[in-house]
Amino acid sequence: MTRALDSLKGLFYKPRPLGTAVVAALWASVAVAEVVSGAQLPDGAQKVGENRYRAPGDLEKTMEYYKIVYPAGAYPRRAVVNQPGVKAVHITNPSGKNFEGLNIYEANDEVRIYVVPLQAAPAKSTPAKPAKKAEPKGGKKSR
Template sequence: MTRVLDSRKGLFYKARPLGAVVVALWAAVAVAEVASGAQLPDGAQKVGENRYRAPGDYEKTLEYYKIVYPVSSYPRRAIVNQPGVKAVHITNPSGKNFEGLNIYEANDEVRVYVVPVKSAPASSKPPTKKAEPKSGKKSR
């Protein structure tokens, strides 16, 4: 008796929906724009140095950053909450590439400011000269 190994009888492939969701999220994050090491929402437009206009409303932008930078790892604090103006600061605990993000809404527009890393303060002392090594030749 011979058996056909390539038979489809009774073996149907069922896609796993969780795997598809993970792949879709990974693909969405992979194409996101990055500025100074900080991830920006898809479709963000540069409007100035380290400043970007977010494509969605304030709440959608905050939801995006809750996924990209989880609250448990990236602390947040309210900067301003006045009529017509809302702002939140997201701290980058590693301090690499950027110190944090300011997300704010004013005049019906949502903007993201990437807070750059502060450069080290210049010391007041002039740099000291190192003694140059001698040439290795002996004089007689």
């Protein structure tokens, strides 16, 4: 009695080199990226302020990177600004964990990335207790 695992069919399997190479290249490009507050930044991004980074490439290259890291089907995008000299896109983080989203914008021939931090939940205010009226110390009223 022979089992399927004992057959020689598995010895002649050849993996597709192109598919393996593409997956390895994508994984390597994403694996070296920096993560800030849960948001992934392109390799070579430089910090320029609090939650603000300068991307190493142009807007198209940066958006291609984010199409791989945060697919448009799962991470909605919307144009924030589209004026001469300024282009901006907001990528929403639907999970709401660690960061609200990313603002990617191009101005003055450089691309910046702003990691939108989570907004602190407003503190629930407890209703104020009504103030008690001050009672006179003696039980009797004075005449």
